[in-house]
Amino acid sequence: MKIGTIALPAGAGLAPMAGVTDAAMRLLCRESGAAWAVSEMLSAKGWVYSQGKNRNALELLTRLPGEGIAGLQLFGREPEYVARAAEELQDRGFAFIDLNFGCPAPKITGNLEGSAMMREP
Secondary structure (H helix, E strand, O other), X not given: OEEOOEEOOOOOEEOOOOOOXXXXXXXXXXXXXXXXXXXXXXXXXXXXXXXXXXXXXXXXXXXXXXXXXXXXXXXXXXXHHHHHHHHHHOOOOOOEEEEOOXXXXXXXHOOOOHHHHHHOO
């Protein structure tokens, strides 16, 4: 599979899961055979508002040696925040940025983010 110019190796990938797919989990899954992984979701707006100083956000951005190919998942509703966060985070060691349009959690959909984005073209 290819995402832009990135060729992902064949095999199972670790999907993003809130509260689960931190750097340690991604490393363990890589060591167990995962071909690639995606981080927990990070709020684009939260990143922009915190000016990159939020400790929880910085923890989500941790990369460990040996993790292999990993993507960073962003969520948000306003294109200007998502674009700015993606630009600011592009050099954090992730191979690609994954935009969350699938999370069904009420905390996310209540803000019209995640899967609620599919309500409007």
